[in-house]
Amino acid sequence: MELMEAIFGRRSVRDYLPDAVPQEAINRLVDAAIHAPNAINQQPWSFAVVQERSLLDQISRDAKAHLLSIRSTAPMPAHLYERLADPDFHIFYHAPTLIVISAIAQGPWIVEDCALAAENLMLAAHGAGFGSCWIGLAQAWFGTPKGKETIGVPEPHVPVAPIIVGRPRTPAPAVPRKTPEVRWIS
């Protein structure tokens, strides 16, 4: 796929077929991710792949409960809490695969590095015919001791980017962009 076609065609997908994502395809996505630019070439990332449906369901429940429990300390927009309180809302949209990119080094740019790896991974997924979506709603729970233990991230390291991947069941609509503010400084 041509680069600009990939950039303009990628969508956050929230409706998936149950088909498993093959291991070779995941390896290819990780390979694309690690070719992201990264500060001082530290390559601080690690990748946890979760495909067991019952574990994904459990993490979804735990992440929702966790966000509701910390509502007073880390407020989000009100409509998100309505969704979190809905027992039928699955934060991973029943996607067959979750890849969590974590920073396993220390330094001032580790989060940026992992975010760039995440964008590479999502673009590569789109290029290979998969859908993807960064699930920020899972981040707080993955940052807890239980969350880190579940994906094998030792303290003091940080999970950064939980990304679901799978074959889209339906095409995701394009989300309009605001006109960017661009200041030409002279």
Ligand SMILES: Cc1cc2nc3c(=O)[nH]c(=O)nc-3n(C[C@H](O)[C@H](O)[C@H](O)COP(=O)(O)O)c2cc1C
């Ligand atoms: C840091 C981050 C966190 C996000 N968290 C969620 C999330 O928890 N659930 C969700 O459905 N989408 C999530 N998204 C996807 C955004 O809603 C989406 O990127 C945005 O609406 C633009 O749509 P597009 O990706 O299709 O262009 C997240 C995206 C980013 C970058």
